[in-house]
Amino acid sequence: MVILMPERTKSHRKASPAPRTVSSGGQALAGDKESTKAPIDSLMTLFIHELKDTYNAEQQLLAALPKMAAEAADPELGSALTEHLEQTRGQVIRLEKIFASIDVDPRGTRCAGMAGILEEGKGLLEQELPSSVKDAAIIAGGQRVEHYEMAAYGTLRAYAEQLGLHDAADMLDMTLQEEGAADVRLSRLAERRINAEAMQGVG
């Protein structure tokens, strides 16, 4: 006897737009808690949705940055990534403070955008390339990450201001500044040295 289960999640999500009691089938805990989401029908609920998405994006980045730093041959690139990892931990704590201030559980959303950016970058990291070329590729992926985050935090900051959540807006702005600075630092490394080395195929 064969029991097909993965289909359930999809059809279930479509079938019940307002899941008050999502207890129709016991084993629905597949790691994707999508089905328990509240409806997104106001700026506040959209803010929460985007905040959760960004929280998950930062979690994914926490897992990826050590690998990127380990692959970097240029010591300055390595330390830029390691320092941004440290910053990212602080950004996660800021998000957790914001969630606590509005009494919302941060979990429950997966950021497909960050997953896609990291997936793209991984392909090149796993190949044998001259180290300078790999460094240039790490920067390319890293800057995609930073720009994606800057878009997210800019939006979140504006929503927080609009909602009168001024402490949250201040924290989101701090993170936005850090993402911008990380992006600038990567540009400088690329343009001052690494792109030229990659052009020569150094490493």
Ligand code: FE
């Ligand atoms: Fe970040």
Ligand code: ZN
């Ligand atoms: Zn996302």
Ligand code: FE
């Ligand atoms: Fe970042």
